Amino acid sequence: MLAEIITIGDEILIGQIVDTNSAFIAKELNKVGVKVYQITSVQDEAAHILDALAQANERVDLVLVTGGLGPTKDDITKATFLHYFEDTLIENKAVLAHIHTIFKEYIKREPLPSNLTQAMVPSKATVLMNVRGTAPGMWMEKDNTVFVSMPGVPQEMKGLLKDEVLPRVLVKFDRPHIYHKTLLTIGQGESQIQDRIEDWENALIANVKLAYLPSFGNVRLRLSATGRDKISVEDDVNKQMLLLAEILKDIVIGYEDETSLVGRISELLITKGQTLSVVESCTGGAIAQMITEVAGASSYFKGGLIPYSTALKTSVLKVDATLIKKHTVVSVEVASAMAENSRRLFDTDYAIATTGVAGPALGDTDKEVGTVCIAIASSRAVLAEEFSFGNHRERVIAKAKNKALEMLLKELSKN
Numbered sequence: 001m002l003a004e005i006i007t008i009g010d011e012i013l014i015g016q017i018v019d020t021n022s023a024f025i026a027k028e029l030n031k032v033g034v035k036v037y038q039i040t041s042v043q044d045e046a047a048h049i050l051d052a053l054a055q056a057n058e059r060v061d062l063v064l065v066t067g068g069l070g071p072t073k074d075d076i077t078k079a080t081f082l083h084y085f086e087d088t089l090i091e092n093k094a095v096l097a098h099i100h101t102i103f104k105e106y107i108k109r110e111p112l113p114s115n116l117t118q119a120m121v122p123s124k125a126t127v128l129m130n131v132r133g134t135a136p137g138m139w140m141e142k143d144n145t146v147f148v149s150m151p152g153v154p155q156e157m158k159g160l161l162k163d164e165v166l167p168r169v170l171v172k173f174d175r176p177h178i179y180h181k182t183l184l185t186i187g188q189g190e191s192q193i194q195d196r197i198e199d200w201e202n203a204l205i206a207n208v209k210l211a212y213l214p215s216f217g218n219v220r221l222r223l224s225a226t227g228r229d230k231i232s233v234e235d236d237v238n239k240q241m242l243l244l245a246e247i248l249k250d251i252v253i254g255y256e257d258e259t260s261l262v263g264r265i266s267e268l269l270i271t272k273g274q275t276l277s278v279v280e281s282c283t284g285g286a287i288a289q290m291i292t293e294v295a296g297a298s299s300y301f302k303g304g305l306i307p308y309s310t311a312l313k314t315s316v317l318k319v320d321a322t323l324i325k326k327h328t329v330v331s332v333e334v335a336s337a338m339a340e341n342s343r344r345l346f347d348t349d350y351a352i353a354t355t356g357v358a359g360p361a362l363g364d365t366d367k368e369v370g371t372v373c374i375a376i377a378s379s380r381a382v383l384a385e386e387f388s389f390g391n392h393r394e395r396v397i398a399k400a401k402n403k404a405l406e407m408l409l410k411e412l413s414k415n
Contacts, residue, residue: 001173002037002060003029006052008067008077009152012041021066021157028161033175034062035226044068049080057145061173064165067152069135071114077149078122078138085140087122092136095119095127099134128164132156137164146172177230181241182213182222182256185248186406190214193221197247207233208240216395217402220256221248253409261405262294268412269300269350276408277346278304279317279338281329282356282372286401302346307338313355317341330355330365332373332384339377339384350411351377352404356389358396372400376407383411 005022012019019041026036037060042048049068056063068077082089096119103111111134118134121127128137128148133156138149148165150157169175185193190212194201201210207227213220223241227233245252253264269276278287288304291297305317310329313319319337327333339353356372357365365371369391375384385407389399 001034001062001175003034003062003064004037004056004060005039006049006056006063006065007039007041007152008044008049008065009041010044012067013043021152021154024154024158025064025066025161028166029064029169030178030180032166032170033178033226034169034173035178044074044076046076046080046083049077050084053080053084053147057143057147061145062169063145063147064161065147065149066157069118069149069151071112071118071134078120081125081138081140081147081149082122085122085124085142087124089120090123092119092121092127094129095121095136098129098131102134126168128160130156130160131163132159139165139168176226176228177233178224178226179230179233179237180222180224181237182220183241183245183248184218184220184253184256184260185251186218186253186261186402186409187251188219190219193219193248193251197244200243200247204240205236208236216398217406218253218261222256260294261402261409262290265291265405265409265412266294266296266300268409270296272349272412274349274412275300275302275346276350276352277302277342277348278352279342280304280306280352280354281308281313281338282358283354283397283401283404284308286397287352287354287404290401290405302348305342305345313338317345328365328367330357330367330371330373332375332386335373335375336377336382336384339375340382343377349379350408352408353377354400354404356396356400358393358400359391360393370396372396372403374400374404374407376404376411378411383407 005025007019007022011017022039029036040052042052068075099111099115099119124140126139128139130136133151135151137160140147150160207225209224211222223237225233225237253261280287285306291301307313307317314321318341323337324334335353335355339351343351353375357367357369359369370389372389373386375382389396
């Protein structure tokens with residue numbers, strides 16, 4: 001079966017907010033065997049919404065709409081649904097009581113008339129109670145297509161989808177089983193990987209599809225299959241994945257949803273009982289942010305410095321000024337000193353250091369924009385390398401932080 005996601009809101013189309021709702025909905029639908037055929041974003045304009053609903057009705061079985069259910073005049077989804085389904089509004093007593101409860105217990109004031117209008121729902125709709133907000137969801141049907149309207153607030157939408165929408169989808173529709181498994185790799189680009197697995201890919205069974213998902217410094221390889229027999233579908237994917245993982249075992253981190261680059265680093269540091277610190281110049285704390293996003297980081301991550309200026313590298317981090325003068329601040333020599341001094345300062349087993357030119361200005365160096373030096377210090381030695389990551393600032397920083405973590409993982413894996 002096929003579904004379409006329609007997001008409503010000028011704020012999406014002008015780039016004021018990022019549409020994360022669609023990604024979440026698509027992922028959840030896929031888990032229950034619903035294939036998303038199209039994702040559409042429309043402006044807060046009735047004719048545009050009506051046209052999107054009519055087109056979706058022609059091509060899919062399920063239409064999920066988010067946004068435009070608030071109490072203000074620019075929220076027109078409910079009125080548009082009324083027009084599309086040729087319906088009228090009725091007051092839903094349960095929603096009305098829920099609105100009063102929310103205002104009494106959490107907002108601590110009486111609801112305004114505009115808030116109470118959210119209890120007015122289409123008479124033909126199955127009301128989906130929104131326990132996290134005041135705007136209910138709506139489940140309606142037309143020409144054998146189900147239309148579901150949900151609030152655009154991510155927390156409210158996610159709750160409604162999981163608590164109210166998906167259980168009804170499971171009952172309403174006959175769905176195939178869709179299964180994905182994704183392998184995480186580091187250190188090689190998609191063209192290199194494709195060359196290595198060419199024979200395996202050519203022999204891939206028809207029911208299993210391979211997708212390359214590259215990003216900065218790593219490539220995810222997703223295997224997918226669809227069918228009525230869940231056991232057979234998953235068995236097909238898992239057998240092929242074992243073969244793929246064996247071919248690429250030297251660059252494999254693990255499987256998505258089970259671990260990540262930082263997750264693998266975390267596992268190794270915790271297992272070994274070792275600690276980590278960072279000193280980041282050109283990456284500006286991006287590595288520390290990635291590390292601390294993983295639960296349990298406090299057990300091994302002691303902290304870091306961001307000596308963005310050259311002066312701080314000498315005054316706080318105690319890098320020898322003559323070293324900087326001789327090799328410039330962007331050099332493997334300075335990166336090595338930064339990493340080793342960080343390890344001593346924080347008393348850690350490992351330390352990461354980055355220094356580079358993210359651009360567009362050169363700063364205190366004559367190195368080209370995109371030049372980044374990364375060092376990993378340990379009790380054994382200091383490993384440092386110089387890289388050229390192009391001339392786009394965001395890309396340089398993204399590549400640098402991922403390369404630094406890749407280098408650390410390799411060092412951690414040595415013993």
